[in-house]
Amino acid sequence: MPFPRGLREVGTLLLGLLLSCGARGGERRYYFDALGSDRGLTSHTVTALLQDRTGYVWIATQDGVHQYDGYRYRPFHHVADDAASLPESFVTALAQDDAGRIWVGGAAHGLSALDPASGKVAARSAVGAGKPDPRDAIGALLFDPAHGLWLGTNAGVELMDVSSQQRRELFHFPAGSEGARIFQLQRAGDGTVWAASSIGLLHFTAPDAAAQPVAAHDLPVAFSVLSAADGGLFVGGRDGVYRVDAQHDSAQRLWPDAGAAVSAPVRALTQDRAGHLWLSTFGAGLVSYDPATHTAAPLQRDRRIPGSLPDDYVGQLLLDRSGLLWIGTQISGVAVCDPEGAQFRLVMDTAPERNQMANMVRALAEDGSGRLWLGTEGDGLKRYDPARDSFEYFDDVFKAAPASDPRATGQITGLARASPVI
Numbered sequence: 137m138p139f140p141r142g143l144r145e146v147g148t149l150l151l152g153l154l155l156s157c158g159a160r161g162g163e164r165r166y167y168f169d170a171l172g173s174d175r176g177l178t179s180h181t182v183t184a185l186l187q188d189r190t191g192y193v194w195i196a197t198q199d200g201v202h203q204y205d206g207y208r209y210r211p212f213h214h215v216a217d218d219a220a221s222l223p224e225s226f227v228t229a230l231a232q233d234d235a236g237r238i239w240v241g242g243a244a245h246g247l248s249a250l251d252p253a254s255g256k257v258a259a260r261s262a263v264g265a266g267k268p269d270p271r272d273a274i275g276a277l278l279f280d281p282a283h284g285l286w287l288g289t290n291a292g293v294e295l296m297d298v299s300s301q302q303r304r305e306l307f308h309f310p311a312g313s314e315g316a317r318i319f320q321l322q323r324a325g326d327g328t329v330w331a332a333s334s335i336g337l338l339h340f341t342a343p344d345a346a347a348q349p350v351a352a353h354d355l356p357v358a359f360s361v362l363s364a365a366d367g368g369l370f371v372g373g374r375d376g377v378y379r380v381d382a383q384h385d386s387a388q389r390l391w392p393d394a395g396a397a398v399s400a401p402v403r404a405l406t407q408d409r410a411g412h413l414w415l416s417t418f419g420a421g422l423v424s425y426d427p428a429t430h431t432a433a434p435l436q437r438d439r440r441i442p443g444s445l446p447d448d449y450v451g452q453l454l455l456d457r458s459g460l461l462w463i464g465t466q467i468s469g470v471a472v473c474d475p476e477g478a479q480f481r482l483v484m485d486t487a488p489e490r491n492q493m494a495n496m497v498r499a500l501a502e503d504g505s506g507r508l509w510l511g512t513e514g515d516g517l518k519r520y521d522p523a524r525d526s527f528e529y530f531d532d533v534f535k536a537a538p539a540s541d542p543r544a545t546g547q548i549t550g551l552a553r554a555s556p557v558i
Contacts, residue, residue, distance in 0.1 A: 162486035163525065166435060167443040167478040168463070168471040176209035177202055182464025185454035186230040186238070188252070193454070193462065194238060195470055196227035201240055203252065204470075212240075212250060220256035223248055231277035231285060233298045239285060241274025247287070249298070261301045270316070271305075278321035278329065283343050286329060288318025293331055295343050306340065307331075307347040320404075324363040332358035337371055337380065337387075351380050351387035362405035362413070368427070370413060372402025377415050377425065391415065391425050391432050404453040406461070408475040414461060416450035422463065424475070440486045443478075446471050483520065485527050491515040491546060499551040511548030 172180065179199035186194040195202045200213035200222060215221040222240060229241030237249040237258060246262030264272045269291075276288030279298075287294040292308040309316040313335060320332040331338040331347070337358040338347040351371075360372035369380040371387060376399050378387040392399055400417035407413055415423040421436035422445060438444045445463075452464030461475045484495050491514045499511030508520040517530040534543040542549070 162438055162441050162484045164438075164441050164444050164482040164484075165433075165477050166445075166473045166475075167482075168445055168473045169443075170446050170469065170471045171204065172469040175204075175207070176211065177469050178209075178211055178213075180469035181466055182452050182470055183228050184230045185452045185462055185464050185470075186232065187454060187456050188232050188238065189236065190252075191457070192252070193456065194230050195464065196230050196240070198226050200225045201227045201230065201238070201250070210255075212255060222250070222257060223260060223262070229274050229277040229288070231279045233279050233285065234281055235298070237298075239277055239279070239298075241277050241287070242272075244268065244273055246272040247274050247277070259298075259301060261296065261303065263303070271303075273317075275318045276321045276331070278323060280323055280329070282327065286321050288321050288331060288333075290317055292316075293318060293321075293338070293340070293347065306343065307338065309335065319359050320361055322361045322363055324369070325367060330361045330363065330369070332361040332371065337361065339382065350382050351378070351385055354378065354387035354389075355380075359401055359403050360405045360416075362407060364407055364413075364427075365411065370405055372405050372415065374401045375399040377402045377405065377413065379427075390427070390430065391423060403451045406453040406455045408455055408461065409459050410476070412475065414453055414455075414475065416453050416463065418449055418451060418466075421445055421448040422450055438486070441482065441484055443482070483522075483525075485515070485518070485520075487527070490529075498547075498549045501551040509551055511551050512546065513549075514546045516543075516546040517548050 179197035181198045182195055184196035193204045195204060200211050202209040202211050212222055214223060214225040223245040224242040226243040227240055228243050231239045233239060237251060239247055239249050241247045248257045249259040251258045262272050263269055271289050271291045273290040274287060278286040280286055283295060285296045285298050287296055293306045294303045295306055296303045315334050317334045318331055322330045324330060329340040334357055336352045336355050337350045339350050340347055355371055355373050355378060357374045358371050362370045364370060371378045371380055376389050377391050378389050380387045400420040402415045403418050404416040405413060413425040413427060415425060417423060421434060424433045435445050437448050447465035447468035449466035450463050451466055454462040456462060461473050463471050496513040497510050498513050501509045503509060510518050510520060517533055519528045537544040
């Protein structure tokens with residue numbers, strides 16, 4: 137708002153006074169609502185996210201799977217000597233079949249079907265008979281109504297009949313493939329299936345067709361894959377996100393730019409209703425990327441700002457049917473945000489040398505240049521320039537004030553325009 141006219145001076149603004157050095161402001165463009173242990177989440181390491189047909193969100197963790205109803209988590213764990221519980225608590229993948237069962241993949245003991253109504257395991261599938269087997273290490277699940285349940289394991293890719301639990305291998309990693317793993321399975325609009333794996337991107341045109349490597353030269357490792365609304369195919373690699381041209385067996389890196397000094401593995405991809413891609417970078421936070429303008433907006437944790445990204449180690453993303461973005465992190469659990477941005481933009485003075493009351497604003501006025509003058513409770517008078525995203529401090533303005541004057545201790549509780557003295 138502009139300076140009000142006709143008010144007596146409360147804190148005189150003398151523009152000619154010497155300013156102390158300016159400092160950049162901390163800005164929060166998106167508000168992340170953390171949904172953690174206070175709601176019943178028993179592990180903060182999130183390994184998979186799923187929204188079921190009834191709207192519940194399921195969170196896979198290293199301590200079981202959790203069903204979230206909007207208020208509280210309902211946890212499911214392995215319980216010794218309980219055949220109706222999960223075979224293990226280290227859950228790595230989730231999918232829902234056409235009967236409504238939640239298929240739960242584990243790190244070492246195969247998979248099981250959980251009945252959401254009873255909370256009990258209704259079916260199991262394991263090939264190792266209690267012994268370690270790479271086919272029982274499930275990295276990804278995908279339910280395909282036309283063919284059944286696709287399984288990505290440390291041995292390769294399989295297809296399972298959910299009624300009989302009969303499994304058949306479609307692809308087996310070559311001998312000697314170190315650290316072999318399927319990270320994600322994605323069904324494209326044409327019904328074909330893509331697999332992001334430790335040896336690159338694989339394409340299954342039909343359940344009985346051999347897996348075809350795609351863009352292997354450009355993508356030796358693929359962590360995530362997204363079939364976009366416009367038919368485009370995007371893949372998260374170990375150094376950024378790529379757009380794949382399957383016809384020419386190639387991939388072009390979109391983010392970061394070729395000249396960027398820093399890159400990061402993209403562990404998950406999703407697309408919001410505006411067409412923007414969201415990239416989860418392991419160690420570098422989130423990135424919102426606009427394919428139309430080729431612009432990227434990074435988001436990283438700032439512990440000084442409440443509601444900022446809770447963790448830079450983001451491994452899972454989910455866009456729910458209401459359009460909200462869910463993130464699963466390595467350290468800080470689950471958080472939700474509106475991908476269109478927060479209703480209110482929050483700007484904070486995060487300079488470490490300033491008074492801890494720096495952001496308790498008691499008075500606010502806008503000058504003719506669009507800058508905001510702030511009277512604070514304990515940090516004096518300052519000015520924020522939105523164009524430069526910076527704060528300037530007027531620490532000397534009230535230096536000569538008597539000790540009994542609150543302004544001498546940095547307490548500014550009102551602002552008004554003062555007529556110049558002639």
